[in-house]
Amino acid sequence: MxxxxxxxxxxxxxRVADAxxxxxxxxxxxxxxxxxxxxxxxxxxxxxxxxxxxxxxxDAFRNAGIDLAGEIDDLVMQSDVVVDCxxxxxGEQNRELYRRYDTRALFQGGESADAxxxxxxxxxxxxxxxxxxxxxxxxxxxxxxxxxxxxxxxxEAFGVEKARITLIRRGGDPADASxxxxxxxxxxxxxxxxxxxxxxxxxLPDLNxxxxxxxVPATLMHLxxxxxxxxxxxxxxxxxxxxxxxxxxxxxPDIAGIGGTGxxxxxxxxxxxxxxxxxxxxxxxxxxxxxxNDLYLFQSxxxxxxxxxxxxxxxxxxxxxxxxxxxxxxxxxNLGVGLESVFGGVRKxxxxxNADD
Ligand SMILES: NC(=O)c1ccc[n+]([C@@H]2O[C@H](COP(=O)([O-])OP(=O)(O)OC[C@H]3O[C@@H](n4cnc5c(N)ncnc54)[C@H](OP(=O)(O)O)[C@@H]3O)[C@@H](O)[C@H]2O)c1
Numbered sequence: 357m358x359x360x361x362x363x364x365x366x367x368x369x370x371r372v373a374d375a376x377x378x379x380x381x382x383x384x385x386x387x388x389x390x391x392x393x394x395x396x397x398x399x400x401x402x403x404x405x406x407x408x409x410x411x412x413x414x415d416a417f418r419n420a421g422i423d424l425a426g427e428i429d430d431l432v433m434q435s436d437v438v439v440d441c442x443x444x445x446x447g448e449q450n451r452e453l454y455r456r457y458d459t460r461a462l463f464q465g466g467e468s469a470d471a472x473x474x475x476x477x478x479x480x481x482x483x484x485x486x487x488x489x490x491x492x493x494x495x496x497x498x499x500x501x502x503x504x505x506x507x508x509x510x511x512e513a514f515g516v517e518k519a520r521i522t523l524i525r526r527g528g529d530p531a532d533a534s535x536x537x538x539x540x541x542x543x544x545x546x547x548x549x550x551x552x553x554x555x556x557x558x559x560l561p562d563l564n565x566x567x568x569x570x571x572v573p574a575t576l577m578h579l580x581x582x583x584x585x586x587x588x589x590x591x592x593x594x595x596x597x598x599x600x601x602x603x604x605x606x607x608x609p610d611i612a613g614i615g616g617t618g619x620x621x622x623x624x625x626x627x628x629x630x631x632x633x634x635x636x637x638x639x640x641x642x643x644x645x646x647x648x649n650d651l652y653l654f655q656s657x658x659x660x661x662x663x664x665x666x667x668x669x670x671x672x673x674x675x676x677x678x679x680x681x682x683x684x685x686x687x688x689x690n691l692g693v694g695l696e697s698v699f700g701g702v703r704k705x706x707x708x709x710n711a712d713d
Contacts, residue, residue, distance in 0.1 A: 358675050361435035362387045363409060363428065363450065365395055367529050368464055369441030371664045373404060374630065376439075378690045379668060381677065385434050392420035407431040409442075432457045437671050440464065447471070451492060460490075460674050462667060465497025465555075475558035477504040478669035478687075479604065482680035485673035493674050495666050499523055499578060500555045502637045502657035505604050506582070507556065507563055510651070513598050515587030517649070519565040522581040523552055529660055530575045544571040577617040577634070578657040589649045596644055603684070603694040604665065606636040617656050624658075627695070633661035635693045665693050 358381060362373045365387045376384045386405030389396050390413055399406050405425035408414040417424050425431075432438055432453055437460045440447040444466025451471065454461040462476075469475050472492040474484040477500070485493045496504065503521065510516055525544065528535030545551065552567040590598075599605050608614050614623055625632040635658070643654040665687045672683040688694050 358382045358671060358677060359385050359434060359436045360671060361385045361431040361438045363431070363438050363440045364442035365389045365399055366441065367531070367660050368663065370395065370398070371631070371633065371661055372439050372441055372667050375664050375668050375691055376671070379686070380690070381686070382671065386425050386431050388428050388431055392417045392422045396422055428453065432459050435459055437462065437674060439667055439671070461492050462670050462674065463492065463494045465495065465500060465663065467494055469494060469555070469558045476666065476670045476673065477501055477559045478666050478680065478684055479602070480504040480508040480559045482669065482673050482683070485670055486676045490674060493670055495663050495670050496555060496559060498657055498659040498662050499552055500559065501663050501666055502580065502655065503552070503556050504559045505602065505637055506655065507560055507565070509598055509602055510584060510586065511560070511563065514590050516563060516584055517587055518585040519563065520583045521552070521565065521567045523550070523567055523569045524579040524581065525569055525571045526574045526576065526578055526659060527571055528575055538573045540573065542571040544569050574617070576621050578659055579617065580655045580657065582653045582655060584651045586649050586651055590646060592644050592646050595646065595651060596641065599639060603688050604636050606638050606695045607641045608638050610642040620656060631661070633664070634658035634695070635661050635665050635691065636695050637662065665691060
């Protein structure tokens with residue numbers, strides 16, 4: 357049983373905690389927060405032991421009537437792995453804490469690649485974390501995760517000569533009141549190419565990829581406009597068959613009438629996904645198109661949740677508790693990853709399960 361602590365219980369941390377609880381080979385030791393707000397109440401209602409992330413602020417929990425299981429040092433000491441889900445930059449500062457107890461730690465995409473021993477994506481480079489010398493691993497950002505999942509199989513099957521991606525990025529997460537309201541379309545970053553391509557290269561170092569970023573007034577998901585020049589010129593059906601084999605890629609069938617990210621999220625909620633989460637890249641089947649050696653497609657990435665299965669796999673990888681295939685299959689089975697449409701007999705459907713089950 358792998359003992360897991362979660363430090364930082366916001367958008368990513370609360371989902372990681374639920375996903376860990378859904379794994380029979382893992383035990384959630386507890387979660388750490390800085391203050392007794394509504395998310396602290398939700399953690400208590402779920403029965404998660406709650407730890408004070410900043411010991412000097414412990415009294416605030418007591419004054420609010422919330423019983424703490426301890427302070428952050430107690431959580432780190434008891435954990436085999438801490439999943440650090442604190443805001444960008446804080447994880448790096450926490451490395452000393454994890455070193456003190458010789459505890460392995462996973463960080464998120466907001467941390468710099470230089471702050472860790474390895475950057476991780478389950479599909480593309482799982483084994484990088486299975487090394488005794490590795491204590492700190494970064495699960496790359498939502499966009500980098502989505503791109504790595506797509507590029508790895510394309511490169512293996514057809515060879516990628518050049519990938520050019522426009523990332524149309526959501527302005528903020530739905531609960532992120534500090535980012536809005538906005539009414540604009542921003543080149544972001546305005547410098548070209550954007551930092552996303554080099555971030556993909558922390559996972560796939562030899563991939564020739566250029567990215568540009570735009571931010572729009574939306575909260576639900578990102579949209580990637582993808583153009584990949586391949587070494588071989590496959591048919592659209594060959595590309596479709598390849599992508600169908602990947603459990604974390606969902607080909608959105610045209611007959612479903614899903615026209616955008618709003619309807620994708622509605623589909624996720626209607627089919628019982630916890631929080632309406634879409635752990636898979638959502639690729640519009642109709643957008644698949646091949647012109648000579650150039651493949652084009654649109655994919656949407658649910659920024660709040662696509663990294664969650666990757667965090668679960670990174671826990672097994674850093675503990676060397678399973679190989680890539682075994683871990684990804686377990687994670688998919690335990691969470692219900694592998695959303696598929698029943699329409700058109702596309703593939704058999706895995707019924708999504710609530711991560712809290
Ligand atoms: N949201 C996304 O779309 C997304 C996607 C992929 C990766 N990421 C990455 O995941 C990481 C976390 O992002 P997030 O979106 O989950 O942020 P978030 O929603 O702001 O959650 C982080 C939480 O950490 C808590 N916190 C603040 N200071 C802390 C400290 N010193 N110690 C422990 N906890 C502290 C805050 O809650 P309290 O102060 O109330 O305790 C906050 O709610 C970042 O690296 C981000 O780049 C985010």
